[in-house]
Amino acid sequence: QVTLRESGPALVKPTQTLTLTCTFSGFSLSTGGTSVSWIRQPPGKALEWLARIDWEGDKYYSTSLETRLTISKDTSKNQVVLTMTNMDPVDTATFYCARMLWSSGWTGFDYWGPGALVTVTS
């Protein structure tokens, strides 16, 4: 079955770089029409899509955050990594990774990880 799980530090200091890893199973990111994204959600607030990487390696970023984000994949390890630079307390959030498939159009995030809470504090 398909599973995803986020891992990384729970605490980060201001100005540091955050690195999060999404480890997945049950599908391959080398299969055509597959994409993995990162989404974040500050406590009590809305979802915010951050970045995505597709099966061919194409990468897309949120317009407001693209200067701070880098997404990459390791197909052999079934992992997608997100880095976010210059962390600030306002970046405190639960970070999710999620899968989406293409079938005559993108079909929504059908599988999500449980989420990882990252708190930015000095």
Place this chain on the structure above:
Amino acid sequence: EIVLTQSPGTLSLSPGERATLSCRASQTVASNFLAWYRQKPGQAPRLLIYGASTRATGIPDRFSGSGSGTDFTLTISRLEPEDFAVYYCQHLGSSRWTFGQGTTVDIK
């Protein structure tokens, strides 16, 4: 980048009632590339609808999506206890995928 505006912010209803949630896009959404999710407290969101009107696997038929262009609607025909939650719409563009700010459906 398309901006999605959801209304109302909060919808207060009773179990068994009908819920109608709106999602308005700042530009035409091509090919109805729009999805809806439900998020219960402390959980990851769950996909309900994609392609504006196609129910995702395992989603009961009390959920329906409609609309085109810039105006989309999620309808829950009869609210069950598990439906009291936050709902998000999402634009599935060719490059960037944005979410609306959410609608909370709470118990009246």
